[in-house]
Every structure is written in structure tokens, then in C-alpha cells.
Amino acid sequence: xxxxxxxxxxxxxxxxxxxxxxxxxxxxxxxxxxxxxxxxxxxxxxxxxxxxxxxxxxxxxxxxxxxxxxxxxxxxxxxxxxxxxxxxxxxxxxxxxxxxxxxxxxxxxxxxxxxxxxxxxxxxxxxxxxxxxxxxxxxxxxxxxxxxxxxxxxxxxxxxxxxxxxxxxxxxxxxxxxxxxxxxxxxxxxxxxxx
Amino acid sequence: xxxxxxxxxxxxxxxxxxxxxxxxxxxxxxxxxxxxxxxxxxxxxxxxxxxxxxxxxxxxxxxxxxxxxxxxxxxxxxxxxxxxxxxxxxxxxxxxxxxxxxxxxxxxxxxxxxxxxxxxxxxxxxxxxxxxxxxxxxxxxxxxxxxxxxxxxxxxxxxxxxxxxxxxxxxxxxxxxxxxxxxxxxxxxxxx
Numbered sequence: 092x093x094x095x096x097x098x099x100x101x102x103x104x105x106x107x108x109x110x111x112x113x114x115x116x117x118x119x120x121x122x123x124x125x126x127x128x129x130x131x132x133x134x135x136x137x138x139x140x141x142x143x144x145x146x147x148x149x150x151x152x153x154x155x156x157x158x159x160x161x162x163x164x165x166x167x168x169x170x171x172x173x174x175x176x177x178x179x180x181x182x183x184x185x186x187x188x189x190x191x192x193x194x195x196x197x198x199x200x201x202x203x204x205x206x207x208x209x210x211x212x213x214x215x216x217x218x219x220x221x222x223x224x225x226x227x228x229x230x231x232x233x234x235x236x237x238x239x240x241x242x243x244x245x246x247x248x249x250x251x252x253x254x255x256x257x258x259x260x261x262x263x264x265x266x267x268x269x270x271x272x273x274x275x276x277x278x279x280x281x282x283x284x285x286x
Numbered sequence: 287x288x289x290x291x292x293x294x295x296x297x298x299x300x301x302x303x304x305x306x307x308x309x310x311x312x313x314x315x316x317x318x319x320x321x322x323x324x325x326x327x328x329x330x331x332x333x334x335x336x337x338x339x340x341x342x343x344x345x346x347x348x349x350x351x352x353x354x355x356x357x358x359x360x361x362x363x364x365x366x367x368x369x370x371x372x373x374x375x376x377x378x379x380x381x382x383x384x385x386x387x388x389x390x391x392x393x394x395x396x397x398x399x400x401x402x403x404x405x406x407x408x409x410x411x412x413x414x415x416x417x418x419x420x421x422x423x424x425x426x427x428x429x430x431x432x433x434x435x436x437x438x439x440x441x442x443x444x445x446x447x448x449x450x451x452x453x454x455x456x457x458x459x460x461x462x463x464x465x466x467x468x469x470x471x472x473x474x475x476x477x478x
Contacts, residue, residue, distance in 0.1 A: 139459050143459065
């Protein structure tokens with residue numbers, strides 16, 4: 092981008108699609124919401140609220156799975172990848188790449204394990220109460236409770252840890268390195284043009 | 287034997303025969319291990335299957351003359367299970383079956399109609415949690431060897447019987463319709 096273009100284009104219209112950015116934040120909200128709902132609901136006593144939260148958790152989880160598949164396809168099809176700040180050390184590039192691979196894997200693995208778990212214990216997913224999804228595995232309660240449930244939980248914690256790492260790295264870029272990275276992903280962030 | 291005695295024996299036999307024609311048929315015996323009474327509720331569209339572990343049936347029915355017959359099914363409401371310990375612990379409580387106050391759910395037939403081909407219609411009264419309701423239950427009987435298997439299903443509205451009270455009365459969470467299915471295996475039922 093030459094100087095003329097830099098003056099004409101606002102920062103927010105950077106090298107990648109704002110629709111892709113919107114999908115990032117939608118999924119961020121859904122994943123964070125599903126994670127804390129999951130943490131909270133398992134401690135509730137037998138109550139309508141417990142049932143409702145379990146339903147919402149499952150519905151949102153299936154939404155995350157579907158949207159993540161779409162996002163993965165979209166990302167793989169992108170011809171112009173997002174440019175990373177110039178002068179980023181190699182280890183940071185490797186860490187970024189590894190984190191994103193792990194992210195996409197977990198976006199699919201966490202909901203799939205949840206779907207497997209709820210199938211195994213005999214409570215199929217009926218999306219928003221109207222779309223009955225098929226069971227991924229035959230009824231096997233001990234397998235569901237003793238194997239799939241802890242795996243679903245562990246993978247969710249792993250994803251939460253990764254989200255925390257991702258957020259910390261993004262803030263470090265914005266606040267310490269001041270390389271304008273976050274303003275690409277957060278168009279409302281007051282920022283100068285990226286170097 | 288004197289003529290007098292012969293007359294007495296003959297008239298007694300006649301009386302027994304006439305009496306037998308009016309009495310109910312010999313009762314059949316339930317085979318509990320092969321029988322089941324299940325129910326299906328829908329929780330936000332998710333089917334949840336449950337069953338009653340303990341129940342009994344008094345069946346006095348001649349399939350060839352069903353109108354003289356009678357069926358009474360009695361269910362131990364504290365034996366309801368949906369297969370989840372935390373849910374099963376709730377089911378006998380007052381908001382659900384209230385099993386302490388209402389330990390039995392009973393269906394007592396009033397009239398049984400034969401529809402042919404092993405199909406019957408049992409009209410009667412279902413009493414559940416202190417509420418009685420008239421009900422017509424379709425029944426199909428098939429026989430194999432010494433055993434007869436009676437199957438059928440019907441739908442009851444749980445709120446008619448206050449099953450799931452207060453915060454549980456919300457049908458958007460748990461639907462009002464409950465599908466009840468039964469399979470009663472009987473020995474000693476007369477031929478179809």
C-alpha cells in the first residue's frame with residue numbers, strides 16, 4: 092500500500108474482509124457464552140433453569156460447530172491472507188500459526204465431543220427444539236459419563252486457555268508493541284494506521 | 287345312589303354350569319419379567335423415555351367374549367425411572383407423582399369391546415395422583431404358545447393429573463402430552 096492509498100483508505104478497511112471479522116466476534120461471543128454456561132449449569136440443582144441452560148448450551152455448541160465449519164471453509168478459500176505486522180519474530184509467527192491450528196481443531200472437537208457425550212447418555216440434540224440431530228454414537232451411559240464427558244470438559248478448558256493466551260497476545264501487540272494488530276480485528280479501536 | 291341323591295347331584299351340577307356362564311373368566315397371570323409399561327415425555331423437543339419398574343395387572347378376560355371381561359392395571363408410582371439418578375430422585379416427590387400420598391396409579395376397565403383380529407378397545411377410568419379420567423385404550427393381543435402379549439399405547443395430558451407442578455408446569459420446557467406404552471405378557475388367557 093503506497094502513501095496515497097494509505098491516506099485514502101480508512102484503517103478499518105484493511106487487507107481482509109470485515110464480514111470475516113464479524114464472524115470472529117460472533118463466534119467469540121458464542122464460545123465464551125457456551126463455556127461459562129457450561130461451567131455454571133453443571134452445579135445447578137434439578138430445576139427448570141438447569142434444563143434450559145443445558146438446552147441452550149447444546150444449541151449454541153451446535154451453532155459453534157456449524158459456523159466454525161463455514162469459517163474454516165471460508166478461511167481456506169481466502170486468496171488474500173491477513174498480513175501480520177512486519178518485523179514479527181519467527182517464534183511469534185510459529186506460535187500464531189500453531190495457536191490458530193489448535194483453535195480450528197478445538198472449534199470442531201469441543202462441540203463434537205459434547206454431541207457425542209449427549210448422544211451416548213441418551214439425550215439427543217434437538218436444535219432449538221425443532222431440528223432433531225442424529226445421534227453420533229449408540230446409547231452407552233457409562234462410556235458417555237466416564238469417557239466422553241471428561242474429554243468434552245478437558246477440551247473446553249484447553250480451548251478456554253487458548254482463548255486467554257490469544258487475547259493476552261492480542262493485547263500485548265496493541266498495548267506493548269503498538270503495531271496496530273488489534274485495530275484490524277476491532278474496527279472501533281482508536282488507532283493510527285498500521286506501520 | 288338313590289334317585290333322590292341323583293336328582294340333587296344333577297341339579298347342583300346344573301346350578302354350577304349356569305353360574306359359570308355368568309361368572310368372569312378365569313384370571314390370567316401377569317409375567318412381570320417380560321412385561322413393561324413405559325412413557326415418553328418431550329423436554330424442549332427431546333424425547334425422554336421412562337418406565338415403571340413395578341406394576342401389576344388383574345386380567346379376567348375371555349377374548350372370545352370380551353364384553354364380560356375386566357382389566358385392572360395398578361402401577362407403583364414410586365418406581366418411575368427415566369434412567370438419570372438425579373431425575374429419578376425427583377419423580378416420587380410431590381411436584382411430580384407425589385408417590386407418598388398417591389402410591390398407585392390405577393386403570394380399571396368398565397367395558398371391553400372386541401374389534402376382531404386380536405384387537406380390542408378397553409374403556410375405563412385412569413386414576414393418577416388423585417385425579418380420575420375416562421380413557422379408551424386400544425389393545426392388541428397376540429398369542430404364542432402358552433403366553434399372550436397385550437400391547438397398546440395412548441396419550442395422557444400430564445397437567446390434567448398435576449404431574450409436574452408449579453415451575454414444572456411450563457409446557458414449553460416439558461410438553462403436556464405423555465405417550466404411554468405397555469406390553470403385558472399374560473399366561474392363562476383363553477384363545478383368541
